[in-house]
Amino acid sequence: MATGIKQQDRxxxxAGWLFMTPTLIIFGIFVFIPILFALYFSLTDWNGISPPGEAAFVGLRNYQDVLFGGGIRQQDFYKALKNTTYFALGVVPVQTALALFLAVVVNQRFLRFKSFFRTAYYFPAITSSVAISLIFLFLYQKDGLINEALSFVTFGAWKPVAWMADARGIFHIWLNWLGVNSERVPWLANTSLLGLSVWDWISGPSIALLAIMLMNTWTTIGTLMVIFLAALQDMPPQVYxxxxxxGAGTWTIFRRITLPLLRPTTFFVVTLGLMGTYQVFDQVYVMSSGGPAKTTLTVAYLVYRSGFNNFEMGMGLAVAILLFIIIFILTMIQRRVTEGEKA
Amino acid sequence: MSAGAMAKVGSPSPVWRRVRTVLSYGLLILLALTFIYPFLLALTTSFKTLPEINADPVGLIPSMWTTEGYARLIGLNVGRWFFNSAFIAVIVTVSNVIFAGLAGYALSRIKFPGSNAVFLALLGTMMIPGIVLLIPMFMVLRLLGMVDAYTGLIVPKMVTAFGIFLMKQFFESMPVEIEEAARIDGASRLDTFFRVALPLAQPAVIALVIFSFQGSWNDFMHPLIVITTNTELYTLPLGLAFLRGGIGQNLQWNALLAGSMLTTLPMALIFLFFQRYFIEGISYGGVKG
Structure with a gap:
């Protein structure tokens, strides 16, 4: 009997390891080895063309250049970080709130044509990012649909803008209305922080970046809505x-019961949002290539550009690893916040 | 329901209630339009002539229908791009079902030494943003001679951590008795997996098929680094991005939008047929995974 069990164990x-073999081979070659490569070659000056073996080891110089170098590389990195952060701060809260709103609405018991609405809201989420980027590039033209629609709903007050060519930061525009600009308040332009002037830091997203943000929100809402919807349908009806x-009203029930019960889902949705927005790439590649005036340069696009356009793979890898660290820290902070609220 | 609650529900006047209903449905329909109309306009614009598009990029109905945008795409070898996208997506999908199924099954059903470590390592890889592996993936593919080749497009995508967790999760929710009966009847582990467990996991398999196919069909970043010179191997998204070309040039909108439609329509059809599974799939993979 004992030997029987032993044989069974063996x-x-x-069987277990055989079943895992395809996965282990693919992950070994295409995930674990690349991680090691990323760590090592971020410490070299590899250019992407010569054999990697000939790349010189330069220690932390790439990281040094990007973070504190004082040159164009430092400037580009912080520009990209600034743009990406504005992107995430704008997109994540809006898409989370709208997705939750739509999920609650579509989940109403008395709503008719439920599946039609659900299908319509989810539809953009199944489409290729490149196809959607091209469609919106068309809609964002100066005489395109989006300007027309905005002008229609504002009874003509909206002045058409060439969305994808407009590098003005929206905070700059607002500050200008208040009479604040870099000429009137020179220290804003003269004080430099990590290679960018204070005035640059507070630009807000440019109109071009805002265009990509709106599109990105529009495509992601559907997926997040369905995630919220699944969670709503799992809720115990007895509580309601x-x-x-x-005698609790609809709003009280939502605030006191639905929202707290949805907390794990919200955490998940916000994490997905942060991971996604900090890696925006496809849309930037297709719509703007980082322009105008580098205002849509994102960290992910900078990784690609450093490696495949500027032939500085070591530099690109350093930026990629910094991005990983940033996303990791953000997720940790977010988890701390969500757990803190629970206590 | 208590009397108080009844009074509360009944209190607004019928007229006000009707107005509210009309307003709510109006808002929902308006929202639905903002999600659908861009696709509709792109679809009809893909049948317009270039001069008409330049003169009026907003009108929905073409004054003269033309297929010149599509013809231009065909001249650019779009048939080949379409075939590449479909071919890659099918192979990636089938291999994901088999490999992620095997791995998920092993992790949930078979007790083997090291299974915990393997599970944790796979879980850890989900924390790594894809963009971090962009450059080193290129290095590995170059070493293996997989740049500008189907193998480079397919092999790295043949199994995903997401798929493994989806399958593992589902197997764990299934009763083990049927598989045990098959084992007692002398079926091997592999037989049990293919003949009993995988068919029983049909809902998870469908979800995995949809997500793998969608992921592969829409993927842009991976093909972008794999294909450097061989335009015969372009996928649809890659071909479209190439067609878009540089910033600031005059764009052939009817061809670009025709390409967008060719990329969108197959997914749209799959979605309309398998809607239910998309939504169920997200709930398996998302909240519970």
């Missing part, structure tokens, strides 16, 4: 019935 061990018995 067979299980063999009890609350209704106690």
């Amino acid at each position: 067979q299980d061990a063999i 019935e009890a609350a209704q018995m106690d």
Whole structure:
């Protein structure tokens, strides 16, 4: 009997590892080795063309250049970081709130044509990012649909803008209305912080970046809505019935019961949002290539550009690893915040 | 329902309630339009002539229908791009079902030494943003001679951590008795997996098929680094990005939008047929995964 069990254990061990073999090979070659490559070659000056073996080891110089070098590389990195951060700060809260709103609405018991609405809201989420970018590039033209629609709903007050060619930061535009600009307040332009002037830091997203942000929100809402919807449908109906018995109104039920019960889902949705927005790439590649005036340069696009356009693979890898660290820290902070609220 | 609650529900006047209903549906329909109309306009614009598009990029109905945009795409070898996208997506999807199925099954059903470590390592890889692996992936593909080749487009995508967790999760929710019965009847582990477990996991398999196909069909970043010179191997998104070309040039909108439609329509059809599974799939993979 004892030997029987032992034999069974051995067979299980063999079967288990055999079943895992394809996964282990693919992950070994295309995930684990690349991680090691990323770590090592970020410490070299490899250019992407010569054999990697000939690349010289330069220690932390790439990181040094990007973070504190004082040159164009430092400037580009912080520009990209600034743009990406504005992007995430704008997109994540809006798409999370709208997705939650739509999920609650579509989940209403008495709503008719439910599946039609659900399908319509989810549709952009199944489409290729390149196809959507091209469609919006068309819609964002100066005489395109989006300017027309904005002008229609504002009764003609909206002045058409050439969205993808407009490098003005929206905070700059607002500050200008208040009479604040870099000429009137020279220290804003003269004080430099990490290679960018204070005035640059507070630009807000440019009109071009805002265009990509709006499009990105529009495409992502559907997926997030469905995630919220699944969570809503899993909720115990008894809790709601009890609350209704106690005479609680719709808004109170939403705020006191639905929202707290949705907290794990919200955490998940915000994490997905942060991971996604900090890696925006396809849309930038197709719509703007980082322009105008580098105002749509994102960190992910900078990784690609350093490696494949400027032939500074070592530099690109350093930026990629810094991006990983940033995303990791943000997720940790976010987890801390969500757990803190629970206590 | 208590009397108080009844009074509360009944209190707004019928007229006000009707107005509110009309307003709510109006808002929902308006929202639906903002999600659908851009596709509609792109679809009809792809059948317009270039002069008409330049004169009026907003009108929905072409004054003269033409297929010149599509003809131009065909001249650019779009048939080949379409075939490449479909071919790659099918192979990636089938291999994902098999490999992620095998791995998910092993992790959930077979007790083998080291399974915990493997599970944690796979979980860890989900934390790594894809963009971090962009350059080193290129290095590995170059070393293996997989740049500008189908193998480079396909092999790295043949199994994903997401797929493994989806399958593992589902197997764990299934009763183990049927598989045990098959084992007692003398079926091997592999037989049990293919003949019993995988068919029983059909909902998870469908979800995985949809996500793998969608992921592969829409993928842009990976093909972008794999294909450097061989335009015969362009996928649809890659070909479209190439067609868009540089910033500031005069764009052939009917061809570009025709390409967008060719990329969108197959996914749209799959979506309309398998809608239910898309939504179920997200709930398997998302909240519970």
